[in-house]
Amino acid sequence: MAESDTIPKMSARGVNVFYGEKQAIQDVSIDVDLDNVTAFIGPSGCGKSTFLRTLNRMNDTVASARVEGKITLDGEDIYGANMDVVQLRARVGMVFQKPNPFPKTIYENVAYGPRIHGLASGKADLDQIVEKSLRRAGLWDEVKDRLNDSGTALSGGQQQRLCIARAIAVDPEVILMDEPCSALDPIATAKIEELILELRGNYAIVIVTHNMQQAARVSQRTAFFHLGRMVEQGPTTEIFTNPREERTKDYITGRYG
Amino acid sequence: MTGLMIVLIILALGAIGWIVARARATRLQIEVGRLATNSRPTQHGWYVALWTTLPALAFLAVWANVMPGLVHGTVMATPAARSLPADDFSRNAVLAEAQAIASGAQAGAFNPQSLTLVDSFRAATSRYSAIGAILAAILAFAGGAYAFSRVRPAFTARSRVERVVMWTLLGASLIAIITTAGIVASLLLESLRFFSMVNPLDFLFGLKWSPQSAALGYGNENAFGAVPLFWGTVFIGAIIAMIVAIPLGLMSAIYLTQYARPETRKWMKPILEVLAGVPTVVYGYFAALTVAPALRSFASTVGIPGASSESALAAGLVMGVMIIPFVSSMADDSIAAVPQAMRDGSLAMGATTSETIRKVLIPAALPGVVGGVLLAVSRAIGETMIVVMAAGLAANLTLNPFASVTTVTTQMVQLLTGDQEFDSAKTLAAFALGLVLFVVTLLLNIVALRVVKKYREAYE
Numbered sequence: 001m002a003e004s005d006t007i008p009k010m011s012a013r014g015v016n017v018f019y020g021e022k023q024a025i026q027d028v029s030i031d032v033d034l035d036n037v038t039a040f041i042g043p044s045g046c047g048k049s050t051f052l053r054t055l056n057r058m059n060d061t062v063a064s065a066r067v068e069g070k071i072t073l074d075g076e077d078i079y080g081a082n083m084d085v086v087q088l089r090a091r092v093g094m095v096f097q098k099p100n101p102f103p104k105t106i107y108e109n110v111a112y113g114p115r116i117h118g119l120a121s122g123k124a125d126l127d128q129i130v131e132k133s134l135r136r137a138g139l140w141d142e143v144k145d146r147l148n149d150s151g152t153a154l155s156g157g158q159q160q161r162l163c164i165a166r167a168i169a170v171d172p173e174v175i176l177m178d179e180p181c182s183a184l185d186p187i188a189t190a191k192i193e194e195l196i197l198e199l200r201g202n203y204a205i206v207i208v209t210h211n212m213q214q215a216a217r218v219s220q221r222t223a224f225f226h227l228g229r230m231v232e233q234g235p236t237t238e239i240f241t242n243p244r245e246e247r248t249k250d251y252i253t254g255r256y257g
Numbered sequence: 258m259t260g261l262m263i264v265l266i267i268l269a270l271g272a273i274g275w276i277v278a279r280a281r282a283t284r285l286q287i288e289v290g291r292l293a294t295n296s297r298p299t300q301h302g303w304y305v306a307l308w309t310t311l312p313a314l315a316f317l318a319v320w321a322n323v324m325p326g327l328v329h330g331t332v333m334a335t336p337a338a339r340s341l342p343a344d345d346f347s348r349n350a351v352l353a354e355a356q357a358i359a360s361g362a363q364a365g366a367f368n369p370q371s372l373t374l375v376d377s378f379r380a381a382t383s384r385y386s387a388i389g390a391i392l393a394a395i396l397a398f399a400g401g402a403y404a405f406s407r408v409r410p411a412f413t414a415r416s417r418v419e420r421v422v423m424w425t426l427l428g429a430s431l432i433a434i435i436t437t438a439g440i441v442a443s444l445l446l447e448s449l450r451f452f453s454m455v456n457p458l459d460f461l462f463g464l465k466w467s468p469q470s471a472a473l474g475y476g477n478e479n480a481f482g483a484v485p486l487f488w489g490t491v492f493i494g495a496i497i498a499m500i501v502a503i504p505l506g507l508m509s510a511i512y513l514t515q516y517a518r519p520e521t522r523k524w525m526k527p528i529l530e531v532l533a534g535v536p537t538v539v540y541g542y543f544a545a546l547t548v549a550p551a552l553r554s555f556a557s558t559v560g561i562p563g564a565s566s567e568s569a570l571a572a573g574l575v576m577g578v579m580i581i582p583f584v585s586s587m588a589d590d591s592i593a594a595v596p597q598a599m600r601d602g603s604l605a606m607g608a609t610t611s612e613t614i615r616k617v618l619i620p621a622a623l624p625g626v627v628g629g630v631l632l633a634v635s636r637a638i639g640e641t642m643i644v645v646m647a648a649g650l651a652a653n654l655t656l657n658p659f660a661s662v663t664t665v666t667t668q669m670v671q672l673l674t675g676d677q678e679f680d681s682a683k684t685l686a687a688f689a690l691g692l693v694l695f696v697v698t699l700l701l702n703i704v705a706l707r708v709v710k711k712y713r714e715a716y717e
Contacts, residue, residue, distance in 0.1 A: 063518070086609055090607035096598060098598055102602065102621070116607065
């Protein structure tokens with residue numbers, strides 16, 4: 001993949017993350033571009049989720065967390081003084097491991113972001129944003145007749161797609177997904193994966209997963225994390241068929257992890 | 258003194274039983290092997306000790322209640338008793354005096370006749386005490402021997418002792434429930450007596466409260482209309498106090514859970530909770546001596562009519578402050594119970610902290626907060642000292658917060674303090690008020706607990 005041709009959507013250089021005294025991420029550099037789905041794989045506790053959360057500064061909510069290095073979005077330092085964290089998160093959306101719809105109606109869940117950011121000019125406009133987001137998330141047909149039901153009453157897979165619709169509704173540029181399928185059954189997982197493939201190209205997508213088949217199915221680029229370091233990254237096919245590093249190979253062939 | 262002795266003797270027997278049974282069980286265990294025995298030696302010890310002490314102590318308890326009757330009967334059968342006065346009142350006075358002298362509680366006699374009975378009282382008492390002590394000792398011995406005879410390797414002492422423990426604990430928890438039932442029953446009975454004198458509808462919906470006029474013989478009609486009291490209670494406890502407590506409590510909970518740094522929270526939260534432990538009489542003192550006069554001079558400066566040195570506002574404000582920790586800690590709990598995932602979800606959408614609080618945390622925590630507020634209201638309307646000291650006694654039906662009003666609890670205190678005859682409508686009215694208060698707070702608590710419980714289930 002010709003990453004040198006285009007400016008990457010997001011790029012990280014020499015990132016260290018500390019929780020108090022403990023270093024969780026050591027010297028990670030990586031680029032995320034718009035056309036590809038990027039997967040972070042690695043054993044539990046390797047730091048891949050921690051690193052993902054630095055990309056929209058969700059680590060700010062942890063009082064003891066400290067981030068060093070440089071992370072840019074369209075060339076702009078996201079930890080810089082000029083960056084408003086609220087705007088950053090509107091541009092870099094996030095989907096969590098466990099579906100976390102708000103205890104509100106389906107409609108209100110999706111309308112939440114547009115309302116906060118004042119994206120809709122009226123009721124009709126908001127309706128349209130909600131419908132478009134739900135359609136994109138592949139949930140519209142299932143919920144169009146019960147938009148006023150509680151979001152928490154949906155099944156796990158539907159809840160997760162609702163959360164994706166919620167993230168899409170503010171029209172972000174990047175969507176971060178933190179093991180979005182780990183709490184779902186295989187059928188719901190398949191739907192989410194299908195959705196990720198459909199969303200590709202519209203948004204830069206970064207997905208953390210410890211399901212290697214999933215990484216192989218949905219991503220075009222893969223980065224392998226181990227013990228807080230990024231061991232190697234490259235096109236997904238290459239990482240899975242011909243890894244350069246011994247540790248990557250061991251992990252992919254199931255020797256540990 | 259003898260009673261205490263016999264109890265100690267029984268306990269000593271129990272201890273001996275424990276040691277002996279344990280020693281025997283230990284020996285048995287060595288003989289047959291550890292795996293062939295059902296229970297451990299200590300458990301056999303406890304089994305014997307329980308059998309030694311419990312039946313004997315239970316017998317003593319029963320005996321202590323039966324003995325006075327037996328003593329009385331014996332004394333009445335003596336020749337000296339025949340010359341006692343015929344009417345119950347003077348006869349019982351003499352008997353009571355004789356008994357007091359016999360037990361040493363009283364030195365001399367007012368009525369010389371009682372002296373003739375002292376000796377027979379003394380004799381009967383010591384005889385029956387001795388009988389009781391001997392029977393208890395026999396029972397302790399028999400129980401212990403029976404239990405000891407059952408110490409065998411296969412005997413299930415473990416589960417039997419466990420069952421006794423279970424029944425003991427059950428008994429302990431039943432005491433609170435039975436006491437409550439007793440309170441309700443006495444409230445109901447006295448209230449029924451009241452309602453046989455005063456029409457319940459007049460009581461519940463009447464607008465005039467003047468129990469003194471009833472006591473002075475002007476009749477019970479139109480004297481016991483409790484609406485001014487209910488209004489005063491609601492005005493102070495559910496309106497003024499809550500206007501103070503809900504916003505302040507909620508805001509302090511939000512600050513503590515969302516904004517405060519851990520170090521700040523560490524000293525601030527305990528201080529708030531300590532406030533909840535300040536005796537209410539101290540708040541009452543503050544309300545009556547500091548807040549009420551200040552409000553009164555404020556009202557007269559501004560020119561509000563009807564300002565009184567005891568006012569609904571003074572009592573309500575101070576009560577509100579008293580309730581703050583209560584609301585705050587309930588709100589704190591329910592906000593903290595909203596999963597971190599909700600907060601993260603909102604923040605990740607680009608919401609600010611205050612947007613997240615307003616649009617996600619508060620709505621999600623609302624049922625818990627409402628439950629907490631209902632509990633706070635139920636506490637506030639049952640609160641007594643502050644309103645007694647600061648609200649006043651005049652049963653005014655007024656909307657003016659600077660005027661003096663009275664509450665259900667204040668009137669109950671008024672009706673029941675001092676020398677009272679317990680069969681006038683005036684005194685019995687206190688029980689009817691108590692019943693109303695009990696029913697209302699009970700309902701509030703039930704509703705509040707249901708709301709809180711339903712809410713907890715949503716996140717589990």
